[in-house]
Amino acid sequence: xxxxxxxxVTENEAYELMVKGFSPNYRGNxxxxxxxxxAIPPDANCSxxxxxxxxxxxxxxxxxxxxxxxxxxxxxxxxxxPDRGHNTCAAKVVFFERGAAERFYHRFAATGxxxxxxxxxxxxxxxxxxxxxxxDVGGRKSRVLLISGPPGxxxxxxxRAYFSSKIQYQVDEVRAWATSEDRALIEFRFxxxxxxxxxxxxALAREFKEFGVFCEFGExxxxxxxxxxxxxxxxxxxxxxRKGPLRSxxxxxxxxxxxxxxxxxxxxxxWLPYLLGPKGFLDVS
Numbered sequence: 001x002x003x004x005x006x007x008x009v010t011e012n013e014a015y016e017l018m019v020k021g022f023s024p025n026y027r028g029n030x031x032x033x034x035x036x037x038x039a040i041p042p043d044a045n046c047s048x049x050x051x052x053x054x055x056x057x058x059x060x061x062x063x064x065x066x067x068x069x070x071x072x073x074x075x076x077x078x079x080x081x082p083d084r085g086h087n088t089c090a091a092k093v094v095f096f097e098r099g100a101a102e103r104f105y106h107r108f109a110a111t112g113x114x115x116x117x118x119x120x121x122x123x124x125x126x127x128x129x130x131x132x133x134x135x136d137v138g139g140r141k142s143r144v145l146l147i148s149g150p151p152g153x154x155x156x157x158x159x160r161a162y163f164s165s166k167i168q169y170q171v172d173e174v175r176a177w178a179t180s181e182d183r184a185l186i187e188f189r190f191x192x193x194x195x196x197x198x199x200x201x202x203a204l205a206r207e208f209k210e211f212g213v214f215c216e217f218g219e220x221x222x223x224x225x226x227x228x229x230x231x232x233x234x235x236x237x238x239x240x241x242r243k244g245p246l247r248s249x250x251x252x253x254x255x256x257x258x259x260x261x262x263x264x265x266x267x268x269x270x271w272l273p274y275l276l277g278p279k280g281f282l283d284v285s
Contacts, residue, residue, distance in 0.1 A: 038133040046073070046094055046101045046135075047128035053089040054118035055080045059170035059191040061115050062091055069107070070100020071142050073135060074194040075170075088121060094132045094194075096141070142217050143172070143193040145201055149213030151184040159188060166203050169196040187218065 038045075053062075057077060066072065074094040080087050095101040105125060112122035135141075147154050156174045163169055170191030178185040190196040197217070204215045 037130045040131055040133045042127065042131070044098060044133060045127055045131040046096070046098050047130060047132035048093050048095075048101060048105060048125055049128040050091045050093065050113050050123040050125050051088070052121060053077075053091055053113075053123045054115060054121040055088055057089045057091070057115065057118070057121075060172050061117065062093075063172045063189075063191065065113060065115050066093065066104060069095070069104040071096040071136075072100075072193065073132070073143075074192040076192075091123070092128060092130075094128075096136050096139070096193075097134050140217050141193055141198070143190045143197045144218045145188045145190070145197055146185070146216045146218040147188055147204065147213065148183060148185045148215075149208065150182065150211060151179055153208060153211060153213055154184040154186050156186065159186065162203075163200050167196060167199045169200070 059075060059077065062075060062077060063072070072093065073096045074092070076092045078086075078090040078092075080089060093104070095104065105127070108123075108125045113125050114122045147159065152158070156176065159174075160171075172189035172191055173187075174189065175187040176184070177187055188197075188200070190200065201215050201217070204213055
């Protein structure tokens with residue numbers, strides 16, 4: 001991810017940023033097309049800006065307050081700069097779709113954005129003046145990756161180290177959903193899709209596919225047709241188990257004919273179902 005060093009900008013640098021339409025505190029690369037304001041009307045903007053947040057705010061805390069709004073394209077937290085009179089954090093949140101951005105805005109514009117654990121800091125939500133257009137409308141791209149493969153590769157410690165060697169990233173949460181002697185299944189929630197989940201997925205496909213590592217986008221708020229025959233048994237709706245034969249929607253092969261060859265593993269609602277068996281995970285999408 002391209003960004004400028006966090007050193008204090010000079011007066012000339014601050015002026016150049018303002019001429020280009022950026023805040024003088026901006027730390028990204030203003031010359032990248034994806035960092036520039038999109039040539040779209042205000043009512044098509046998918047980017048919001050939150051000010052007045054807690055000075056110790058983390059990516060996980062920020063994202064915990066944005067559940068059930070829609071898929072998030074990117075987040076970025078601006079740290080406090082006391083020597084410039086900024087004693088709180090600010091955050092940029094960009095959604096994939098305008099509808100999701102509007103839901104978030106209308107939910108918090110009037111009341112403010114409160115983050116659990118920081119009751120003294122209620123953020124002010126406004127539309128970002130650096131506009132972002134819709135992307136992947138109606139699609140499944142997200143900041144969440146579902147990764148399966150050999151446990152020696154697919155474990156939180158190894159994945160964090162590998163991603164750190166490739167990209168700059170923030171983590172919302174990492175969940176280990178299933179493991180066996182030969183295979184493991186992990187849900188890796190990045191802070192952003194942009195330059196994080198998208199880059200991590202490409203890197204895994206390029207360097208680890210030959211070792212049996214597979215990666216798919218996932219988002220627990222998105223339904224998937226393959227889950228229509230699954231019973232959700234947990235009170236919080238986080239676990240789902242298959243009831244009856246599971247048939248692939250993309251083929252006539254009924255996996256229920258070979259019950260001895262696989263074990264159904266719990267998955268959060270919305271994930272592509274994966275089967276844990278002697279030949280590894282079978283993607284039946």
